[in-house]
Amino acid sequence: MANAPVVGLEIGTTKVIALVGELRDDGVIMITGIGERPSTGVRKGEIIDIENAALCVKSVLAMAEERSNVAIREVLLAVSGGHVQGLVNRGTVPVFDKDGEISREDLDEVMEVAKAVNLPPEREILHTISQYYYIDNDQRVINPEGMQGAQLSVDMLVIHGVRNRLNNTVRVVRNIPVDVHDVAASGLCSALSVLTAEQKKSGVVVIDLGGGKTDYVVYADGVVASAGVLGVGGDHVTNDIALGFSIPTAQAEVLKRESGSVNAKAAVRVPTVTLPAEGGFPGRTLAVRSLNLIMHARMDEVLAMIKRRLEKDDVLHQVGAGVVLTGGGAHMAGIVELAEAVFGLPCAIGKPRNVSGLAAAMSGPEYATVSGLVQYGFKTVKEQARPPLSGWLGRIFSR
Amino acid sequence: MGMHTSICIIGVGGAGGRIVGHAAPAVLGAAHVAAVNTDARELDQARAPVKLQIGTARTGGLGTGGAPSAGRLAVDDDLPTLREIVADKDFVIVVAGLGGGTGSGALPAIVRAAADGGALTVAVVTMPFAFEGAKRQGVAREALRAVQEVADAVVVMANDRLAEATGEAGLKAAFDRADDLLGRSVSTLCNLIAQPGYIKLDFAKLQHMVQHCDGTCSLAFAEASGADRAAVAATGLMCGTLLEGGKLAAAAKAVLVGIVGGPDLAVREVGELMEAIQAGLAPDCNLCMGTHVHDERRDTIQVLMLVAESWSQASAAPAVEAPRSVKQPRSGGRSRQKQSQTTLGLQLPGRGRFRNVEPTLLDGEDLDTPTYQRRGLALET
Numbered sequence: 001m002a003n004a005p006v007v008g009l010e011i012g013t014t015k016v017i018a019l020v021g022e023l024r025d026d027g028v029i030m031i032t033g034i035g036e037r038p039s040t041g042v043r044k045g046e047i048i049d050i051e052n053a054a055l056c057v058k059s060v061l062a063m064a065e066e067r068s069n070v071a072i073r074e075v076l077l078a079v080s081g082g083h084v085q086g087l088v089n090r091g092t093v094p095v096f097d098k099d100g101e102i103s104r105e106d107l108d109e110v111m112e113v114a115k116a117v118n119l120p121p122e123r124e125i126l127h128t129i130s131q132y133y134y135i136d137n138d139q140r141v142i143n144p145e146g147m148q149g150a151q152l153s154v155d156m157l158v159i160h161g162v163r164n165r166l167n168n169t170v171r172v173v174r175n176i177p178v179d180v181h182d183v184a185a186s187g188l189c190s191a192l193s194v195l196t197a198e199q200k201k202s203g204v205v206v207i208d209l210g211g212g213k214t215d216y217v218v219y220a221d222g223v224v225a226s227a228g229v230l231g232v233g234g235d236h237v238t239n240d241i242a243l244g245f246s247i248p249t250a251q252a253e254v255l256k257r258e259s260g261s262v263n264a265k266a267a268v269r270v271p272t273v274t275l276p277a278e279g280g281f282p283g284r285t286l287a288v289r290s291l292n293l294i295m296h297a298r299m300d301e302v303l304a305m306i307k308r309r310l311e312k313d314d315v316l317h318q319v320g321a322g323v324v325l326t327g328g329g330a331h332m333a334g335i336v337e338l339a340e341a342v343f344g345l346p347c348a349i350g351k352p353r354n355v356s357g358l359a360a361a362m363s364g365p366e367y368a369t370v371s372g373l374v375q376y377g378f379k380t381v382k383e384q385a386r387p388p389l390s391g392w393l394g395r396i397f398s399r
Numbered sequence: 400m401g402m403h404t405s406i407c408i409i410g411v412g413g414a415g416g417r418i419v420g421h422a423a424p425a426v427l428g429a430a431h432v433a434a435v436n437t438d439a440r441e442l443d444q445a446r447a448p449v450k451l452q453i454g455t456a457r458t459g460g461l462g463t464g465g466a467p468s469a470g471r472l473a474v475d476d477d478l479p480t481l482r483e484i485v486a487d488k489d490f491v492i493v494v495a496g497l498g499g500g501t502g503s504g505a506l507p508a509i510v511r512a513a514a515d516g517g518a519l520t521v522a523v524v525t526m527p528f529a530f531e532g533a534k535r536q537g538v539a540r541e542a543l544r545a546v547q548e549v550a551d552a553v554v555v556m557a558n559d560r561l562a563e564a565t566g567e568a569g570l571k572a573a574f575d576r577a578d579d580l581l582g583r584s585v586s587t588l589c590n591l592i593a594q595p596g597y598i599k600l601d602f603a604k605l606q607h608m609v610q611h612c613d614g615t616c617s618l619a620f621a622e623a624s625g626a627d628r629a630a631v632a633a634t635g636l637m638c639g640t641l642l643e644g645g646k647l648a649a650a651a652k653a654v655l656v657g658i659v660g661g662p663d664l665a666v667r668e669v670g671e672l673m674e675a676i677q678a679g680l681a682p683d684c685n686l687c688m689g690t691h692v693h694d695e696r697r698d699t700i701q702v703l704m705l706v707a708e709s710w711s712q713a714s715a716a717p718a719v720e721a722p723r724s725v726k727q728p729r730s731g732g733r734s735r736q737k738q739s740q741t742t743l744g745l746q747l748p749g750r751g752r753f754r755n756v757e758p759t760l761l762d763g764e765d766l767d768t769p770t771y772q773r774r775g776l777a778l779e780t
Contacts, residue, residue: 043752043753043756044753044756044759046756048756082759230761231759231766232759232766235752235753236753236766236767236769238752239752239753239767239769240769240770240771242752243769243772244769244771244778246650246652249752282681282683287778287779289779290778290779293771293776293778294769294770294771294778297769297770297771297774297776298769298770298771300770301766301770301774305761
């Protein structure tokens with residue numbers, strides 16, 4: 001094979017997943033190995049216990065190595081957490097050519113200017129994604145090279161996060177020790193994995209419902225228009241149920257998966273659910289309607305908060321292809337109906353696409369991020385856009 | 400703390416002043432009761448022995464106009480006087496209705512002043528009615544968060560629930576009864592903690608209870624007199640509307656019972672009462688109790704019950720009102736029962752899985768707190 005295998009690693013709140021992908025000569029990405037385990041030491045998508053998290057990651061990587069027969073020396077790492085946010089920064093430069101023709105150099109220069117965004121000192125830029133160019137602050141174009149104007153601007157979506165928290169995730173992997181080749185924001189990876197080109201073109205919202213956080217990405221006119229993370233996820237639903245009924249978290253998790261719905265109006269065929277007595281837990285009978293009420297309240301709030309943010313970013317009117325829900329939380333009963341009610345847009349569950357190989361890696365929405373990460377890896381290799389250890393990752397580890 | 404705990408109850412703002420006015424006559428011993436307000440007229444009407452008008456230079460005695468910042472600054476203006484009131488107190492209960500300017504703004508600052516003075520602090524607050532609008536709710540939530548940071552324990556009650564407990568009464572009567580109910584609960588709590596008892600109910604027990612319940616509590620309160628008062632009070636508590644005919648008590652993880660009676664309070668009565676309560680609890684329920692005997696409390700028995708269970712926002716509208724005996728003139732042999740119950744949310748670090756991680760805050764809301772609780776939704780059982 002022409003390309004070295006790419007290993008995508010996601011240290012999630014619920015699960016740690018590693019995928020090994022190889023690029024076939026015909027350009028198809030084959031998943032040749034997978035490792036996964038329930039996560040330890042992670043809350044809300046962020047590391048709270050480096051040692052335990054490292055043990056877990058180590059065994060996941062060993063599992064993936066064994067399945068794929070690839071010795072894993074470096075990985076691509078997905079990062080997320082409530083601190084990861086996006087902002088749009090516009091950079092402007094004058095066009096120096098005396099005829100006003102925009103050259104390649106002008107493009108490079110305006111990109112540099114737009115990337116130089118002033119962030120608080122504790123924050124680092126994760127990604128910079130150019131959106132549109134504007135000539136003389138007026139005409140919106142995709143590629144202005146060769147056009148005429150006095151001034152060239154570009155809107156740059158800058159995705160940034162808190163350096164120390166991003167570092168914690170990287171440190172877990174490097175403690176094993178395995179090298180981190182690059183990092184990518186989870187939400188972008190998920191979008192890469194579940195969307196078609198047509199969806200991106202007509203405008204779409206991707207919501208990745210994770211265990212500890214919820215990522216969202218909006219595509220409009222084929223480019224990423226908005227992105228961010230909400231530090232609320234499936235764990236919150238479980239916790240709400242546990243507190244609401246005074247039951248252990250493990251029991252609440254079972255209730256959420258097997259008995260509850262986020263659609264509070266869903267017809268309840270069996271009005272109560274009984275939790276069996278087990279290991280000191282006396283057993284309980286609970287009203288399914290109350291369970292649905294708790295779950296609905298939480299997810300309704302999460303989706304409504306995302307909607308509010310997108311309204312603030314003024315991007316929702318550009319969304320023609322509706323909302324795609326992915327991540328483990330997309331398994332929750334009633335979530336599609338709820339999202340349709342909140343957004344007033346058609347909704348669907350998004351599963352990983354554009355990869356083949358192991359059936360497991362493609363079957364469920366919970367694999368969207370990590371499968372997108374592998375695709376991201378091959379994409380950057382192909383474009384040679386980012387030399388290894390570019391950006392903040394390179395800077396911190398060369399210090 | 401010595402033999403006598405020195406204690407202080409402060410009502411902040413209009414609602415706080417009314418509630419402590421109801422509590423003041425029932426508070427025993429040397430507890431200090433004070434009302435604090437920016438509004439001179441409201442303060443004039445408050446029935447508290449000590450009144451303090453704050454921020455007069457700033458507001459001209461006309462109140463804050465609903466601005467919490469004005470309430471906060473008013474405390475700063477009169478901090479030395481406030482400090483004097485809370486000085487050398489072991490225990491300070493601060494009562495306020497949140498959502499307005501004085502209660503929301505001044506409460507956290509007053510609690511902080513009390514805590515700085517070395518007192519253990521309990522804040523008892525009411526949340527605005529839903530019809531008061533999102534802005535007041537927002538102000539109230541903000542204030543609640545601020546007070547949670549400084550107070551040792553916070554007891555939260557939604558006005559909507561008080562309204563349910565007071566039924567279809569007229570507006571003034573409903574407010575009066577709600578204020579009276581909170582006032583009695585506050586005074587009983589204060590008496591139990593401050594006064595020596597043969598079985599002492601101290602702050603440690605309250606704190607233990609509050610931590611144990613890990614979230615929310617129901618409160619029940621019953622008062623009875625006459626020969627079979629113990630039985631009447633027990634029935635009132637365990638069959639009353641709030642504990643849903645004892646259903647909530649049966650599911651409780653922890654229960655705290657405080658009994659206040661006169662010198663005629665018999666061991667048999669306490670035994671009877673506790674037996675009746677325990678019969679309605681789960682066998683593994685963590686039960687704490689305390690009693691206080693006071694000379695002036697002859698004939699009557701007051702029982703306060705805090706029930707830690709999961710259905711804090713329990714059933715919004717009880718289907719059947721508990722039988723309430725017709726009020727009768729006080730006479731020796733006949734039973735008189737007054738019973739009132741409602742739900743309290745004891746907002747403590749009830750964060751469950753997110754206890755040791757940084758809270759997710761957005762627009763002043765702690766998103767780790769269950770949404771249904773923040774939205775005040777009722778769970779059915």
